[in-house]
Amino acid sequence: MTLFLRTKTNKTIVDIELWVKKEDEHSFVELSSSIDIQNYSIFLLNNLDKKLDIINDFELLSELRGWLWENYFMTKKNTPEEYNNVLKELKTILEEIGDKYGLHLVTD
Numbered sequence: 001m002t003l004f005l006r007t008k009t010n011k012t013i014v015d016i017e018l019w020v021k022k023e024d025e026h027s028f029v030e031l032s033s034s035i036d037i038q039n040y041s042i043f044l045l046n047n048l049d050k051k052l053d054i055i056n057d058f059e060l061l062s063e064l065r066g067w068l069w070e071n072y073f074m075t076k077k078n079t080p081e082e083y084n085n086v087l088k089e090l091k092t093i094l095e096e097i098g099d100k101y102g103l104h105l106v107t108d
Contacts (some may be wrong), residue, residue, distance in 0.1 A: 003090060005061075005098050010086065011039045013103065014061050016094070018087055020080045028078040029086050033064040049085040057097050064090070 005014040014035055019031040035058060044054055060067070069078075071087065076082060094105045 001087065002108040003095055005103045006106055006108070007039070007103060009041060011042075012036055013043055014038045014058070014094075016061075016064060016073065016090065018083070018090060020083055027080045028102060029068070029083050031065050031068045031086070033088075034060055035062050043101075050101070054101065057100070060093075063098065064093075 001018050003014075003016045003018070004012050006012050014033065016033045018029070018031050020027050031104065040058060044051060047054055068086065072086060073082075091105065097103070098105050
């Protein structure tokens with residue numbers, strides 16, 4: 001599944017892909033996070049009064065793969081059965097940041 005944070009004018013700022021990866025006989029949940037530098041930069045310039053919060057929040061979003069492996073799966077085994085739980089957590093994180101800045105969560 002792909003999750004996006006988009007502006008009111010439908011510009012994608014964050015693109016996150018979540019899937020079950022298969023390697024040899026093992027399957028596990030994997031994630032990639034990408035920030036569109038042009039759209040992010042314009043968004044940041046339009047919100048300079050919140051610049052430090054935006055920088056910190058989007059740094060978190062850019063490091064979601066690290067969060068997945070170093071935090072989320074620190075106490076759980078990474079199995080395909082965890083996919084829906086990870087998705088729920090991701091949506092919560094994205095909705096909180098989206099609400100904070102007037103961005104919309106879109107899933108594909």
